[in-house]
Amino acid sequence: MPTSPADDSPTRTDTSAPGTAVPGLLAHPPAPRVARRTSTDVALVATFAAFVAACALVPAIPTGSGVPITLQTFGVVVAGLVLGARRGFLAIALYLVVGLAGVPVFAEMTGGLGVLGKPSVGYLLAFPLAAAAAGWLGGLALRARPVWRYPLLVAAGLGSSFLVTHPAGVLGLMARLGVTAREALAIDVVYWPGDVVKNLLAAGVTLAVLRAFPDLRRDRR
Template structure:
């Protein structure tokens, strides 16, 4: 995965898109990968995911409420790239498992590993990594299609990792069959689609405000 396309400078050539045109015409800077910058970005997004998690959850009448965690997880991958995005989520999980109340509903500690939501939680780093990897291709699309590409990157990553992990976790903790767990999981899909639509829009806004992030995604 080290050859992921997020390493490349993305050609942005649409004439009516001023921020993108500015990036396309600007000379490419010398690549400077500062460890301090990487650490700062990883820590910032880990903290952002924690904030998303402790925002009051939307009750669903089930043991797994809808929270903004997945929004923060996918956004980390889209903006930072597969490697730093996954590291940001791993840092978030490490802090939470160490006991800080940064998980949904203000919980923390290893006790969360026995909850029905454990499969969703443990799948987060894989979701950020896959979203970041796919976004590297999405960001090579024409400007008009870039939003759709980022949305699909996040949604596909969510389905293949978070939802699959969640279904396995529900099967193991609640004793549901896989078909029952799948039906149980379906109630989270509308919220997930909305969160991925939002993540794609926020990611594009971040790239327009900080175009250097396009050149340093990894």
């Protein structure tokens, strides 16, 4: 007895070659997995922003220049080395936005737009870019043989400090104190030994964290 095409539909089989897309059965991107990665990244950005705030709240060592010695730069470098350039930048940018909004998360428990008038403004505004630089350089260091990773991570942190943070800090000192470049550099030199020590510690902390949580730098960014 003749049958209609509709009668055959339940018994139709797929004869497509493996890997060939079938109309109506197209594979969709794994949205839940992407969402989980995004939520994880948001959580990490917020966590490291809070970490830098905690570093800033450790009692500072006052100096005659009006720019105290703090652990902020340590937190900035760790955020960049651990999270990578993009997420490190976002974490420190979030920290900066929260502080400028008035929350006292900067050194000496200060916050608000008033900090932009202080001699430390150059250092402060450079922090997100310094984290990004540390993250990018750190990604290169982590691709090296294990024996070279610690010294290269130290170099990555120092590179971000001396290529980004200190030059911006010198410019801020010149603008806010009305001093010459040579005078501002003489002030800035005071912070160099401490920065070396903080970068030595930051590299060690980074290796310890990534050893415990290797997926944190899965994309080396």
